[in-house]
Every structure is written in C-alpha cells, then in structure tokens.
Amino acid sequence: MAVSLKVNGQTRRVPAEPDTPLLYVLRNDLELNGAKFGCGLSQCGACTVLVDGVATRSCVTPVGQVTRANITTIEGLAVNGKLHALQQAFIDEQAAQCGYCINGMIMTAKELLDRTPKPTEADVRSALAGNLCRCGTHNRIVRAVLRAAQVGRT
C-alpha cells in the first residue's frame, strides 16, 4: 500500500498502510523530526501538527484520513529561512529545558494565534492546557507565545 499526502506544501507518496498513525509517516518516511512520540494516546500533545490549520494529535490520526488535507509541521513554519515569530520568540525567551514538548507547544500556539492574534495570558494558558511539559518551562512558553503575538503574525 501507499498513500499520498501534502506536507508543508509538498505532495509526498509514502509506502504506508492507511491506518498508520500520521506521526510515524512524518518521522520515518518524511524524516521530519519535529512531531514527537510522547504517549500515542492523544494525552500529552508532543506530536501536534496542523491539519488544515487545526492543531491535531498525529499519534492517533490515521494517515489515510488526511490524504486530502494540508498538513503543516514545525519544519514548515519558517519562510525563506526566516524563523516564524513563534520559533524566534521561543529562542528569545529561552523557553525550553529538555524541549521535547516544545513542538506541540509551538504548533498549538500557532493555531491559537491564527485564530486569536492578540490573546491574553489566560487565553494562552487555556489553549495550551492539553500540552504537557515536565521540566517546568510553562511560564517561559507563555511569555514566548505572548511575545510572538506582539511581534505580529507572519
């Protein structure tokens, strides 16, 4: 079996069964590191990608369900080598310790900022409530998202 899917603007054909979780296709076939395996249960958010702009847990999304969608991963956020405002803000705020959750934080925040360009701090915390961080970097992450919102959308 093989399926086609459109990731970061490019259509790719991969030798995967349709019931394969999107996460493994992104990581292993397309060699995109951003989305992470955290739980495989849609509980932690480390695997988050955008499917037609909606923050989606790729660990429980069968690849066969998203063959017609536009999938965006964290690798697709930078434009012409310029980091997305969120990525730059996470660097500026040093908003990571181990960083394993950061993909999910940024991708979920991307959806938030697309929807709500000027969120309050409470908006940010609420939007990221389902993304777990174990290192205790939460407040830096919130500051980074608010900073990105200030800098403006890209």
Place this chain on the structure above:
Amino acid sequence: MNAPFKNGTKVSRRAVNAGLGALLVSFALDPQNVLAQGQQAPRLPGSLGTNRKLDAWIRINADGTATVSTGKVELGQGILTALRQIAAEELDLPLGRITMISGDTERTPDEGQTAGSQSIENSGTALRMAGAEVRGMLIELAVQRLGARADQVNVADGVVTGPDGRKVGYGELVAGLDLHRDATAQVAPKAPAAHKIVGKPIQRFDIPAKVTGGAAYVQDLRLPGMLHGRIVRPPVYGAKLESVETAAVKAMHGVVAVVRDGSFLGVVAEREEQAIKAREALIKSATWTPGPELPERDKIFEVIKSLPSKDATIGVKQAPVPPSARTLEAVYTKPYMAHASIGPSCAVAEFKDNKMTVWTHTQGVFPLRGELSKALKMPAPAIRCIHVEGSGCYGHNGADDVALDAALLARGAAGRPVRLQWMRDDEFKWEPYGPAMVMRAKASLDGDKIADWEYELWSNSHSTRPASTNGANVLAAWYLAEPQRMGPPTSPPQPAGGGDRNSIPLYDFPSQRVIHHFVQDMPIRVSALRTLGAYANIFALESFMDELAAEVKADPVAFRLAHLKDPRGRAVIEKVAAMSNWKAGQTAGSLKGRGIGFSKYKNLACYVAVVADVEVDRASGNVRVPRVWAAVDSGLVINPNGLVNQMEGGIIQSISWTLKEEVQFDKNGILTHDWQGYPILTMPEVPKVEVELINRPTERPLGSGEGSQGPAVAAVANALAHATGKRFRDLPLVPDRVKAALG
C-alpha cells in the same frame, strides 16, 4: 600559588615564569614514573582528579578552534552551554570557536553520572583549571614566537598580539603544544571581575534545533538500514514468560525478528508501526507465571517501616534539655513518584563485527557500558556508548534499561541498527520510581526556642543506577534465560546522603540526632529521582519548623532566623521575605494562605528560600498555587538565565509532585500506565514564579538543579496549613485529602 595569568590582557613576566616553572616540573616528572616510585600524584580539583590529562578535556585545532570534552551530558538543563562558557572564558576563545563533545566512551573523560547537581562543580572546575593551564601554555609559545616578553602581549579571541602589533593565533601554535600531559592545576583561572562570558545569560546552543525540528534527540537518529524495535514487558514484576506463539508474529508484514531470551521478549520490524502491531500480537499471545504480590497501597508505609533496615545515627549534637521543655511530634509521608518523562526512553543500537554501539540518553555512558558488558557478556572495549540527548529524565528513568533492550534486539537484527522507543506504559510501569518515605520529627521547646531535635526517616535506596552496586542494574538483565541479579542496594554516604539527604537540619539546634533507617528490600522498583530524599526531608523538616513556630506563636520567618546562624542562609530567607512583602503575623485570608520553605541543598550546594501563596476551594478541596517567589544563592553564577530556568522548572515540578503525583498500585501490580492515571500540573495551574539570584562572584559555583524542590514543597505545605488551619502531613495534597480534612 597565585594567579600567574590574570585575565585582562597583560601578562606579567613573573607570572609566566612561575607558571612555566610549574609546567616544566610537571613535564620532567612523568606521572607514571612518580606513581611507580610509590608516590602519590598530587590531588587535582574537580574531575581533573580522575581524568588528569589536559588533552582529555581540551584540544586546540590547527584552524584555531578548540574541541572541549566532558563526561557530563545534556539533559535539558543547559549544561553544555554553561560548560562551553567556562571553557571559552578561560581559553579566551569566542564561544563559536568551541566544539563540545560529551558522553562518549571512546572520546570523553569518564565522569560517572550526570547527577546530583554536580556538573558545574566537577566538570566545570576541571574545564576552568585545564582551560587556564592550556591558555598559559599557548601564551608561553606565543611569547617565544613573537620574541616578546610575557607582560607585553595581549590575548583576545584566540589571538596573542605582541607589542609591535604582530599577531599569532592559537592555531599557529598547535605544532609546539603538547597537551598529552597531566594537568598541574597550578595556573589560577581568571578572577571573576575579569569574566566576559561567564556570568552572562548566553543563549543555549541546543534550543534552535528544538524549535525548528532539527535533529536534537536520540529519538531523531536515523541510521542507514535502521529497523524499529518494541519490547514486551511482563505484566508484573518478577513474572516469567511461560509461552508465546512467535511463528505467527514472525510472519506479520515487516517483522524481521522476534527476540526472546528467557523472559525478555521483543520484536524488530522494518517500520515502526509494524513493530508496534507485532508487540500487540505478542502481548496477546504471551502467558506468564504470576510474580510476587505487591503490598497494598494503604499499608505501604507500615510495610516500609516493618522491613529490616540498616540504621545510622547522624548529625548528633548533645546538650542538656531542660526538664520543663514541651515536646511535639509529627509523622509525615511521601508516596512513590514517577520521573514521567514526556518522551518515553529510547536508544539506537547496532551490533556489527562483534562490536556493539549504543546511542543513548543515559546519564552516564561509562557506568552504562559496564552494565551492558555484564548483561551482554561482552568485554567493555567491544561496547561503545554515545550520549545523544533524550527527553528530560529528572533522575534515573528508563534510559539505561532501554539501552540494554535495544542492544538485545540489535543482536537479533543481523548487523542492522535498531531504534527502540518504549511505549508510554513501558515507561510508567517499569521506570524506577522515587521511593515512598516516612519521616518522624520530634522536638522539645524551651521557651520560644528549639532545645532538642529528633528526626527519623525510613526509605529504600535512592540510587540503584548502573554501577551503583556489584550486581546488574539494568532491567532486562533480570529476565534473561540466565538471569543476573541486582546487587544489594546502597545509599550514598553523608554529607550528601541518599534517602537521608537534607535530613540533618542546617538550623543551629543545641541538641539533635537523626536516624536513617535504610530499608534494602524493595517491594517496588525505585532509584534516583531528582533531589533523592531531600524533597521529602525538607517537606517534613520545614513543615515541622512551622508547627513549632505556631506552637510558640512565632512568625515562621522570624522563627527560622532565630535558629539559623549561616549568613548565606539568612540572606536568602530575608531576601525572599522582602520579595514577597512577607509580614510577620500576617493572618490567613479566607482559605488563602502563605508559607515559606528553605534549604541548602545537600547542606553543601545552593541556598534557596521559597515563599508560596495558596488558595483552597472548600467545595472541591482543590489547592491552587497562584504565586511563588524564590531567592537563590548559588555562589558564582555561570549563566543567570540558565540558573533561573532551572529554579523555575524545579519549583513548578515540585508543585506538580506536591499537589498531584503518586504512583498507583495494588497487590496485583503497578496501575499507573498513562497520563490519565498520573496527572501532572497543567499550564493553567502553573503559578507565576519570580526568582532572584544573589550572585557571589568570589564564592565557588554551587550545584543548583535540585535546589528548589524541597523549599517549594515546604512553602506550599506551610501555606496550606496557614490557609486552612489544618496541617497536612501526607503527600500529595490532592483534593480528596484536603476536602476530607476540611470536613
């Protein structure tokens, strides 16, 4: 000897001669010969003591860059950035011209485990001293080349400039530089006032890859021909694999091998999802003998107290206690807690030409190699362990275990590399937890002062890491057809301690004794979780301080200061009181309260005082921590942003432990297997945290990664008592428990 090479730029002739003299002595007396003559090699500071050669740490390359090696590894704590700052500072090289190599059994020094908040103290000290010495040697070579006197040259960015403006770069001096010699540690590092890179909030070098999807983790490793593995653990500790139908699984699409060795069972497949499906099939088909029953959860503390223990009395001070003294006593408990890394443990292993190479996020590549050598029955030199960062570990999680699992699978993969990531339930059910503990405190009050202090604690080992005992300390080794046993667990000795870490009060009590009941039998697998026993001991000790303060109607801050002489301890307490606008005798609001906690981590490392506010919802019993302040003295600060990040993270993690966390089990096994069963603090629940540092440039840097958790739990527990008028002595402070107490 004083600093021969002070920073700044001018170098005095006398200083260089002094330094050179030392170097010549070192060169003339080959250390091997010295040792052969039965003399002791001089003791060297930090990890130079165990890795004496300069080129084990620093190599200068012909292009003017430096390659800096450390046995310590990046765990997300920012250590490689901090160590790079130290090396750059002493070498007078820009950060960008330093390449770090870390944790590789064939390329770096053996510095044991990256644990115990000791990397800056041990590896940092080694790099500081070695860097200063190498810089001195480079200057000496440059002076000869330039025909100048040492006091005439400037050193900046890896270039030595003579009085006539001629320049010579470090790269041009490489031919004459012999670093394969013992360090002398006789060249003093720069004075703190001259620091240009140390002490600056340098951005971490590992973060850009982490926000762009770059290759940042062992999980991201992709080797040519790489296969994917998964393992099948027994349903409970000690169960034996009776039977499993492997033929059908071997026939599944993409499956390359089913690996069974005794009760170790795993599968290797071309694709990751194929390995996961095959694992599920193996789980269905496997039958197991039952393992031994676990204790009942509600009996666990009685069980721990009733098991045989090795008892040590420590911290004894003797003074007569007035007969009129009033006595208070309280018992506290802390449950089993999980490391609960966001990313399950992972390793990649390749077995080719009788050589095993393992890419691993272990905290110690050399200790792991020792364990693999025993478990695989291979000589250590035939095994190479290379550290690649994983998800944060916070102590001894599944990192070492998964490395052995991957190596066992790689032996069945015909030379192809195998990537193995544990599933979420593998991690939650099989990682070694932070031990459950019981703490009993008793004190006598004479007037408004503590006259006598007695403290007992019961705990299992807090370190069953690789190389911590003689036995095999990696999970799969216990389940092989020829099983290997774990050695008898040990406890790190005082003053750092294990379960008894921070059990000896820093306060100045005239009379005191502490009894450490070290319980060796482990009903549940345990090992090192960030802070070892300090979190529980500081919770008990600092809670009891507040109980005693309440007994004499003293303000908690004033009561602590009345019992504490250590000026740096007093300074952080006073500072956090000022930061939080602490007022003596402040009354609790309606279910709102404020508390303080303090410690000097290990009684050896950083000083941290924390104030926390709590709000309690009477209907649900839910405890919210809206705001936290912390004052921190870690001596000389290497990277203030990194230090604050560690403090914020430690406080938030501790509040998560304190409010929510407990591994669930019953007599039939571990019940915790996913995040639903092990909730942690979420974004809306995280408090605002304000951290202020007291930088002490003339004091040595103190380990800090584990300094805040103890003070944070104590501050929250004391705030909850303040808010409710009830004392909570059992963790975690979950809504049901709080609600029940409030009635």
